[in-house]
Amino acid sequence: MKSSNRFGCDLLVLSPHSDDAEIGLGGTLALFAHRGAKTWAVDLTQGELGTNATVPERWSEAESASAALGLTGRAQLELPDGFIDPADRLQVEVVVSVIRSLRPRWVVTAPEPYRHPDHVATPRLVAKACFMAQLLSLQPDPPVIGLWSGGASWPEPAEVWQVDTLLSVCPASEKPSLFFDISETWEIKKQALACYASQFDSGGDRRPTPINDPDFLLRIERRARNWGRRAGCDFAEAFQTESAPVLNGLPTGRWSE
Numbered sequence: 001m002k003s004s005n006r007f008g009c010d011l012l013v014l015s016p017h018s019d020d021a022e023i024g025l026g027g028t029l030a031l032f033a034h035r036g037a038k039t040w041a042v043d044l045t046q047g048e049l050g051t052n053a054t055v056p057e058r059w060s061e062a063e064s065a066s067a068a069l070g071l072t073g074r075a076q077l078e079l080p081d082g083f084i085d086p087a088d089r090l091q092v093e094v095v096v097s098v099i100r101s102l103r104p105r106w107v108v109t110a111p112e113p114y115r116h117p118d119h120v121a122t123p124r125l126v127a128k129a130c131f132m133a134q135l136l137s138l139q140p141d142p143p144v145i146g147l148w149s150g151g152a153s154w155p156e157p158a159e160v161w162q163v164d165t166l167l168s169v170c171p172a173s174e175k176p177s178l179f180f181d182i183s184e185t186w187e188i189k190k191q192a193l194a195c196y197a198s199q200f201d202s203g204g205d206r207r208p209t210p211i212n213d214p215d216f217l218l219r220i221e222r223r224a225r226n227w228g229r230r231a232g233c234d235f236a237e238a239f240q241t242e243s244a245p246v247l248n249g250l251p252t253g254r255w256s257e
């Protein structure tokens with residue numbers, strides 16, 4: 001997979017909190033990086049409402065996970081944790097500016113829209129921003145951005161940008177549009193998740209949460225194995241999209257059952 005000159009990056013994942021990208025598509029991000037593709041993760045909030053860990057601690061964990069995955073870059077925005085809102089013009093404009101700066105071919109939202117209000121609101125906010133990023137008359141000011149020190153620098157925004165396709169992480173109960181076989185990067189996904197000790201490890205004086213239950217990482221593994229069974233491989237991640245691919249020949253990949 002080669003990066004096109006026209007595109008600033010091949011895949012941009014936009015998620016509300018800094019562990020969402022790793023949970024939803026850590027294996028796919030590592031796979032793309034191994035193939036030489038440019039991948040960016042942008043966390044919309046600093047996770048300031050999180051039960052455990054301070055904002056700097058969470059960002060430091062995100063930096064370690066970014067290095068483990070081989071991301072091209074990672075940035076953190078300052079949208080309000082818990083109050084992601086697609087009806088908020090300023091929030092839409094922030095995401096428009098991010099899309100125009102990174103010029104992604106694919107945008108993926110993670111994790112699945114489930115339980116947490118930010119997880120429900122993020123796919124709607126991002127879909128709206130992908131549309132608005134094409135409108136020349138909308139020229140918002142660049143947002144405040146925290147940048148991972150191990151990654152690429154932040155590019156100047158293009159005037160407008162059109163994303164090829166928008167995907168979201170597929171919920172367990174729904175029908176995927178496509179799978180990525182992450183068998184070769186499954187261990188890297190686990191390493192990236194292990195960087196988030198404050199979120200997934202209930203040791204010390206941390207308060208219990210739904211994700212630091214010891215079963216949570218096992219559930220992620222079970223999910224990847226289940227999708228893998230459907231896809232005919234050991235481990236897979238699944239995505240949904242409203243788009244259809246445009247082909248001019250038989251695809252080289254195989255089809256799931």
Ligand SMILES: [Zn+2]
Binds near residue numbers: 016017020111116119
């Ligand atoms: Zn989250």
